[in-house]
Amino acid sequence: MKATNFLVDSKEKFRIKDCPTTPDDKLSKEEGEKRTAGNIEEMINLQDVFYASQKYSLLLIFQALDAAGKDGTIKHVMSGLNPQGTEVHSFKQPSTEEISHDYLWRAHEKLPERGMIGIFNRSYYEDVLVVRVHNLLNNILYPDVIHNDDIWQKRFRQINDFEKYLHENGTIILKFFLNISKEEQARRFIKRIDDKSKNWKFSEGDIKEREHWDDYQKAFQETLAVTSTKTSPWYVIPADKKWYARLAVSEIIVNKLKELKLTYPQVSKEQLLKLQAYKKMLEDK
Ligand code: ATP
Ligand code: MG
Secondary structure, three states: OOHHHHEOOOOOOOOHHHOOOOOOOOOOHHHHHHHHHHHHHHHHHHHHHHHHHOOOEEEEEEEEOOOOOHHHHHHHHOOOOOHHHEEEEEOOOOOHHHHOOOOOHHHHOOOOOOOOEEEEEOOHHHHHOHHHHOOHHHHOOOOHHHOOOOHHHHHHHHHHHHHHHHHHOOEEEEEEEEEOOHHHHHHHHHHHHHOHHHHHHOOHHHHHHHOOHHHHHHHHHHHHHHHOOOOOOEEEEEOOOHHHHHHHHHHHHHHHHHHOOOOOOOOOHHHHHHHHHHHHHHHHO
C-alpha cells in the first residue's frame, strides 16, 4: 500500500468513480493491522516532539457519507495519542448563532493551537456538500451578494484561500474522504438494524440521504478536485474495509509528521549549567 496512491493530485483528471472503495493490493488483514499498530506507536513519539516543538498545528479533516466509518477511524487512529495534545470537533447542523455568521466562522475558532493536533469530524466542507445537495441556502436570509450562480465556485475559492492562509500561518492540513460503496453502506445500515447494540446509531435521516447518493458523488467529485492543493491535499481512502482505511489514514499522518523533521527544543548552555546546579541542590537535600 502506497499512501500517495490515494492523493487527489489532478484537478482535470480526477474522477471519484475511478477511486477504489476496497483495497487493491495483496495485503492481508493481519499484516495490515500490524502495520497500523506500528504506525500508531510511531505517531505517539512523533506527537510528543510535535507538541514540544510548538512550531506547527496539524488539522485533520474527515468527510464521508454516513456509515463510512469516520467516528471509528478517528477513534482508532488517535487511540494512542496524548489527549492533552489532541482535540476532536464534530460539525453538525449549524446553530442559530452559527448560521448568523459566515460559514467559516464556527470552524475558525475550533482550529488547533500550535503544537496541537485538531480533528474535524465533518467541517466547513459541509457548506459545499450537504448545503449544495439540499439547496439549503434558499432557506437562509443572506445578503444578495451570496445568492448568485457561481456561489459554489466562489466558496471553493474562499476555502482554498482560507486553507492557504492557514498554511502560511503554520497549520498543516490533511483531508480524508472515506470512500465507501453504496453496497457496503447498505450492509452497514442493515447491521445497525439487526444488532440491538447498534440500533441507536441508525437514523431515518441516513436512509433519506442515501437517496441522494448520486448528487453527493457529484458534489464530492467537484469539491475534491478543486480544493485538493499541494499544501492542503485530499486523500480518497478506500473505506469498505475498516482495517484498510485505518491503515491508510495512519500511514499518511505518520509520513507527514516524519517529513517535518521536528526536534525537541534546544536548551542553551547556560540553561544546561543551571539544570546541573538544580540537580545538585536536589541531591544535597
Ligand atoms: P453519526 O451519525 O455517526 O453520529 P454524523 O456526523 O453523521 O455522525 P449526525 O448528527 O448524524 O452526525 O449528522 C450531522 C448532520 O449535520 C449531517 O447530516 C451533516 O450533513 C449536517 N451538517 C453539518 N454541517 C452542516 C451545515 N453547515 N449545514 C447543514 N447541515 C450540516
Ligand atoms: Mg449521521
